[in-house]
Amino acid sequence: MNRYALTAALLFSGLLAGAAQAAPATVTATLTTPLTAETTYVAAGAVWRCAETTCRVTSTGESPNSVTACRAIAKKFGALTQFGTADDPMKADRLAICNTGAK
Numbered sequence: 692m693n694r695y696a697l698t699a700a701l702l703f704s705g706l707l708a709g710a711a712q713a714a715p716a717t718v719t720a721t722l723t724t725p726l727t728a729e730t731t732y733v734a735a736g737a738v739w740r741c742a743e744t745t746c747r748v749t750s751t752g753e754s755p756n757s758v759t760a761c762r763a764i765a766k767k768f769g770a771l772t773q774f775g776t777a778d779d780p781m782k783a784d785r786l787a788i789c790n791t792g793a794k
Contacts, residue, residue: 718756720746720764721773732767735760741768756781761789769794 718737722744729742735757739746746764761774761781770793775781781789 715749716756716776716778717747717749718760718776719773720761720768720771722746722768723770723772724768726768732764734763734767739764758785758789761786762792765790765793767794 720739722741725744726741729740732739732741732746737748737750737760739748746768756775756779761771764774765771770790771786773780774786774789
């Protein structure tokens, strides 16, 4: 394979890897106390849609699956029982940190 073909192949594979990383991910926060009405809330730069005991956001950018986003939701709506994506739920120790200062 010549140099140009190899360079093109490497660039193309980098683009594919970047596209895979940008795939949408749904992050879910499960509230301890149900909400009385549907609402939206901005946390960690993302618009969360909340109803009953669940807040959700779908993100293609920087992941809102963070302790910062989790804490913001807990502060607004109360303690959470779960937080994260289906493939990457928040571990219990981080969830405990998230719930520090919950409403």
